Amino acid sequence: MLNCPNCSSKKIIKNGIDTLKNAAKIQKYKFKDCGRRFNQRTGTPMYRLRHSPKTVALAMKIRSEGNGLRATGRILGKSHATIIGWEKHLEKTAEK
Incomplete structure (x- = not known):
């Protein structure tokens, strides 16, 4: 509870x-x-993100495999700025 x-x-x-x-x-x-x-x-890392958790997780997986920001954005149909925002947000929540 x-x-x-x-x-x-x-x-x-x-x-x-x-x-x-x-x-x-x-x-x-x-x-x-x-x-x-x-x-x-x-209270979760997905707090205040407007995209599905699956999309964000997939983006982080693609980035961890060595793809660049723009390539990841093209694969997912998102802006590279969106990918950067997700990374910064997840980094902040990991620090807490």
Whole structure:
């Protein structure tokens, strides 16, 4: 069970669904006592990324095999700047 960092409550209710660009659905939740909201990705490396976890993981796998940023972007149909953003985000979450 998850405790709220604000009020230490354990009362959680479902609070809608977000739909990503790839039509994937992410469940949103809310703490009943204080109203703080979160989703199923909160606290994970995928938090605040708008693409599917499979796409991001595939990009990191392609990069780890020695492909460049632009080549990875061409393979996945994404901008090289997007790939850079994913790498920076994942690096930050790994440091925590």
